[in-house]
Amino acid sequence: MPLYNPQSILPPQAFLSEGLMKEIFKRYDKNGDGKLNKKELAEAFKNMGAFIPAWRAHCAMAHADSDSNGVITPDEFQHVIIYANKLGYTVWNDT
Helix, strand or coil: CCCCCHHHCCCHHHCCCHHHHHHHHHHHCCCCCCCECHHHHHHHHHHCCCCCHHHHHHHHHHHHCCCCCCCECHHHHHHHHHHHHHCCCCCCCCC
8 A cells, every 4th residue: 555645635626637748738838849847837827817927936846847857748747737726727728
């Protein structure tokens, strides 16, 4: 039995289907390089209604950029979604 099960403490919407995650990722990957930089993350947080989107992007980057290369890869993106959900943002309903 695992000691830590994130699904037991996070809302179900924090865990999106792979297809939906790819769709959201592509929406914000404006330059099409397959990665999200801080500017692209800030745009995502702006669309989610963040008061200071650049700060939220900075914090999300610190939380999710596991290899510290300054960008979020598709593999790291789930951690951004979990971070945003913990703060009360809805990632999939933004425009």
